[in-house]
Amino acid sequence: MAKKNKKSRWIDRMNGWLSDEQGALEREMEAAQEQAAAPDIEKLSPAELRWAQEEQEEEKRIEAAMHTWTEKKALPFARALYNLLCVGICVTMIALLLYTVTTLPAFGDPNHPINNEVSARYIEKGLQETGAVNIVTGMILDYRAFDTLGESSVLFTAAMVVLFLLRKDKDSARYSQLAQTMDQNPHSDTYYEPKNDIILQKTATILVPIVLLLGVYVVLNGHLSPGGGFSGGAIMGAGLILYVTAFGFDKMRRFFTYKTYQRVVLVALLTYAISKCYSFYTGANHIESIIPLGTPGAILSSGLILVLNICVGFIVACTMYCFYAVFRKGEL
């Protein structure tokens, strides 16, 4: 019970912060201050009272003097000092970094210490061990797949936080006054949707399938040619954004809503995690893997990399569209 109470208070505070109110904590603190600030006037003798009044007046005068002094002299001085310090820091930093560059090995040097046995191993054994022709994809989705899982989670978390910050609630009273007036403006993005923009719509009918096809191609060929889940997903997201810009949110909602977004991303993340766990369970460190790698160069090769690429592509595409929709309309 106590735990639940605490949690609800936390949520209240969060809601208060979101709806630009003063938090419960601040209210409590103010109440405590007021209690502390009110002394018992009746108990004081007249002399003490006069003395206290004089003191208060003196304090007020000093405060006013301080205020004018801050406004007139201290603030410009602080600003100038800040700018001077900024310039100083920047110049020092440029000098230091340029000095560091002079001590680095020459650009394009084959004997650079970064070209050590790790990269040699990736290049020499990568094709046999991962089955991916594109060594970079083989590296980020096989040797370092946990890294990529974390990165996809970062994207998902960012999308969630952006939704949390910019999403419109049903009770719009929570929104600040300015946001409300802005949204009720007939030229605001929330209501304005190009219905009969013929040039944009004709261009979009030609371009959107091509852009989406290119995105799918880049995702599916991630292990054979340059590209992969991230670039292909970003291209597909751009195609979705073009579609929305041309045809409006109503048409988009027929096949893509908030629920679709949640399900697609959740399923993709879970598939990624489970398939990678399976891979670690069956053949960690490439001792012996059940998953066939196939012939290098074919689409259905390189084991799990194709699946992982598709998962990452879905996550990135949906997240990019989610960013756009939330920024423009406040909801998916």
Added chain:
Amino acid sequence: MQYLLVNYEQTAAVILFCIGFSTMLLHKNLLKKIIGMDIMDAGIFLFLACQGFIKGRVAPIVENGVQDVEAYINPVPAGLVLTGIVVSVSVTALMLALTVRLYYRYHTLNLDEMIALAGKEEV
């Protein structure tokens, strides 16, 4: 000076980093600060990828079964930078969302005015 010209890519990356850094420090507009941070990101990525580049070698995509270390550039920095680019987008989106919220509250993008307003609210 001579070294700077030999390592011209690294020099450019460092200069880009410093331009972004000074934009972040000296501008008061929050959106300008965000763009400055993106420029800083690009400088860091350029610096990282410069380290893996080797003259006369090609991108790490196996061609004709050639798997010699002498044939390809270093794939490790490319993988790191690929991760970094996508993370920088999510960071930018997050910062822009926070900026929009701040604008709704204080009706300004200027950081100084914002701090002054916040100070008045506290008093």
Added chain:
Amino acid sequence: MSIIVQLMLLFLIVCAIAVCVTRDLLTSVVIYMAYSMIMSIVWITMQSPDLAITEAAVGAGITSLLLFLALKKIHAIDARNEVRRKHAEKQRGGEQHGEEE
């Protein structure tokens, strides 16, 4: 090839300084877009086609779009047009005023 790369890098630095110096937010976002496109060309010259594709799609596409949307959201673009319109009206008004005098 090396000269092209050096030119591109020079252009990158010029673009970055232009972003830093420009007062207008919309202009600086457009310049940032150009910066990202040049960056993707630099990636190709550095033998990293993966990075080139990602930078072209993400840097020049999505990030710039989000910056535009943020500008639109805070009505900076509208405010800019408003200021220009008022300025033009003032000038016109001033001229008419002058003719009357």
